[in-house]
Amino acid sequence: MKKLINDPNAAVDEMIEGYAAAYASFVKVLPQNKRAVVRSAPGTPGKVGIMIGGGSGHEPAFMGLIGRGFADGVPVGNVFASPPPAPILEITRAVDQGAGVLYMYGNYAGDCMNFDMAAELAAMEDIRVETVLITDDVASAPAGQVDRRRGIAGGFLVFKAAGAAADKGCDLDEVVRLARKTNDSLRTMGVALSPCFVPQTGQPSFVLSDDEMEIGLGIHGEPGVERGKLSTANEVADSLLDRILQDLPLGSEDRVAVMVNGLGSTAYMELFLVYRRVAKRLAELGVHIHRSFVGEYMTSLEMGGCSVSVLKLDDELAELIDAPADTPMYAQHEARQKAGD
Amino acid sequence: MKKLINDPNAAVDEMIEGYAAAYASFVKVLPQNKRAVVRSAPGTPGKVGIMIGGGSGHEPAFMGLIGRGFADGVPVGNVFASPPPAPILEITRAVDQGAGVLYMYGNYAGDCMNFDMAAELAAMEDIRVETVLITDDVASAPAGQVDRRRGIAGGFLVFKAAGAAADKGCDLDEVVRLARKTNDSLRTMGVALSPCFVPQTGQPSFVLSDDEMEIGLGIHGEPGVERGKLSTANEVADSLLDRILQDLPLGSEDRVAVMVNGLGSTAYMELFLVYRRVAKRLAELGVHIHRSFVGEYMTSLEMGGCSVSVLKLDDELAELIDAPADTPMYAQHEARQKAGD
Known part of the structure; x- marks a missing residue:
């Protein structure tokens, strides 16, 4: 398979560098973690922080969706692999504006483990984190076992809805309600x-x-x-x-x-x-x-x-x-x- | 090669139907020609009409770029083949708001022939048409023979510049000047x-x-x-x-x-x-x-x-x-x- 890459082991880091350079007015990489991408604009006090993520290889998701009406931060994993807790926690600290943070990601074991761990660490710093799992893929489990379903492309619409809700000033409980309702209707x-x-x-x-x-x-x-x-x-x-x-x-x-x-x-x-x-x-x-x-x-x-x-x-x-x-x-x-x- | 198509001979027509259905608030197909796609919003009196086009298979160009700040109409050819004069002329009539129409397309023999023929027919109806050929591909001819160069992806930026100029009220001569300048700088x-x-x-x-x-x-x-x-x-x-x-x-x-x-x-x-x-x-x-x-x-x-x-x-x-x-x-x-x- 032909690919325009350099060192395969550096491809994700180099992609993030290229992306952040191309869209510097939208995004920046946190200096403390090269896998932590956040909005370059200062946060709005009192706005719920919106974090989406997962493995890379799904571009333009997730990193491409940082901006007004969508996400405030994206921890970037390796190709098809969850990001570890460190960039998730760093972003959580960076995007919390006192109103708490919502994590949204596809329902995969690795993502659940790492995001949950970051959420626990954030709780110890008195940052309130809520999670909405994306479970839109009807192929992955029968209707009676929706919580076993994985998240795929429809997640874009859940992120869009939750990002818009946060943007118009909804509090964390309301953003969670609307994100869950979107996922349930999808x-x-x-x-x-x-x-x-x-x-x-x-x-x-x-x-x-x-x-x-x-x-x-x-x-x-x-x-x-x-x-x-x-x-x-x-x-x-x-x-x-x-x-x-x-x-x-x-x-x-x-x-x-x-x-x-x-x-x-x-x-x-x-x-x-x-x-x-x-x-x-x-x-x-x-x-x-x-x-x-x-x-x-x-x-x-x-x-x-x-x-x-x-x-x-x-x-x-x-x-x-x-x-x-x-x-x-x-x-x-x-x-x-x-x-x- | 696996493709999600029906009858290969109907693929372009069916694509246009799907596109026009998906984005009906932006575009419509002229009833008199199923290959003539124009903005669904009424034209602005006195605005220069912007037409871009060429063969299909280049999506999201050209049809995907109909809207504010870009094109008013796109004649759609077969895959990698110029549209014939008929849809070009129909769109020219539809998008002319009394200020004339600018054609922009890549410098290919088939496109030149068909767009020129439509321009001549339009002139007989007292519609002023000007043409700016896209010649951004440096690989296709040496620097001394720029007018032999073909147009490729950079054309997007010429369309963008000309579309913005028309949108802000420039007259046809000025839109032509800016489109040529963009192409020459690209x-x-x-x-x-x-x-x-x-x-x-x-x-x-x-x-x-x-x-x-x-x-x-x-x-x-x-x-x-x-x-x-x-x-x-x-x-x-x-x-x-x-x-x-x-x-x-x-x-x-x-x-x-x-x-x-x-x-x-x-x-x-x-x-x-x-x-x-x-x-x-x-x-x-x-x-x-x-x-x-x-x-x-x-x-x-x-x-x-x-x-x-x-x-x-x-x-x-x-x-x-x-x-x-x-x-x-x-x-x-x-x-x-x-x-x-």
Whole structure:
């Protein structure tokens, strides 16, 4: 696998250096920890601190989402590996403005362990920390075991909602409530067509035949629910959406946000074909799509494939999803980008 | 090659349908031509109409850049093929607000022929059309033959500058002057690591060995200037930047915008490594990077590789690059995203 890298062991550190240099007006690296990236602007007193994170290799998540309306800080792990407690704790200290800090990350054992440890250490310094786990991946556990589900691309929407809530001055309890409600109203299902290659090993994350795809494969190569022959964009979109709708029934009174996320090497053309089918299916059900997100929001290096996320909205969630945001890798102006309203 | 498509011959039309559905608040397709995409908002009387375009397969360019501060309309060609005159002319009629229309596109024979034909037809309807060709690719012809150079990813910055100028009320002559000045101050150089596959043929756009790269390869697979062994991110960044600096000498009084553009399947991690080296080299020369763009701005489906663009700025160009923009695939708030100012 060809990669534009230098020393594979230095790739993450060098990526952070490049990112922080490119977007210095948004972000800075804390001098005490080169894996601790925070907003360069001074914090707003009394604002809840928003921290998101996890392993690297998912760019533009998570580091790309530091800025107004999104995150205040991101601890950066190695590729597909949780950050250790040290950068998490350093950022927690840096972003706490007296109103406490919210941690949001995908439900993976390593992340849970490290973020929990940092939260305990922060508590000893009288910094209040709350945690909302992202569990949007319907493929990873049955409906009765939602707390075993992992977090994938839909997490972007939870971060967006919580970031907007913190930005408008909600207190920590309220931000937690809104983040949980967003996560609970959200489902994602993905399909993989081709693997990614972790820089340090150069090995493929999984192996599929030339005519195979895997439905429900996780963003680190975790096994999916079904391996099958590659089919058309319409058929793939149908099988992703069917599985989401089993879990999140929708009807003609419902309003949603829809995300079609590319995993890294899938062309935008294909993402728009998948979106087209999802939109058509939802229209047939009478579901109103309030806002759409089509592009690369959470990748797995150069993995091939995509995921579909559906977030059921009410007025308060719609307001948060519509709120302005301004980060290096995602910006949104006020109330201009809604589809069909 | 695995692709999430339906009928390959319908992929472009279906992509446009999906795109227009996802971003209906920004764009609409003209009822008289399914390849004619324009802003959904009513035009501003007296504003110069901005049209950009070319073949498809370069998403998020060109269609993704319709909106405030960028384009008013995009005629969409087949994959890597110019749009015919019909959608160009229909859009010209639709976006003319009495102030004339500017066409901007890469310097390719097919595009020149079709856009020129549409411009002639528009002139017969008393619509004034001017054209600025994008010629940023230093690999495609020597410095003495700039008008033979093709247009690649740096075109984004020309569109951005011209779109901002039109947005603030400049007349057509002034928008043309600023677009030409931006193009003249801009250089891009790219490297390809792996091919893309056009949906209708399924064939690779070119063939490289497992350890080869091609410096200067064009965005449709046009031959580059040098084929060599794949080297490190630093070495690749150096060879791209060296070639740019031969053509656009820079020193300690200079201020630039820098873009590192991914061609489709190259991970963001790699783009940031390339950016890191470019920024370091420019810092050594005392060049000030005013604003940075790292991501996918103009792709070639799932091609592997990237390009580096450098735009030399003065006050008037910097103001245009900093101006707000609001399109489905690129948004920029006011004066917040500059690097290091």
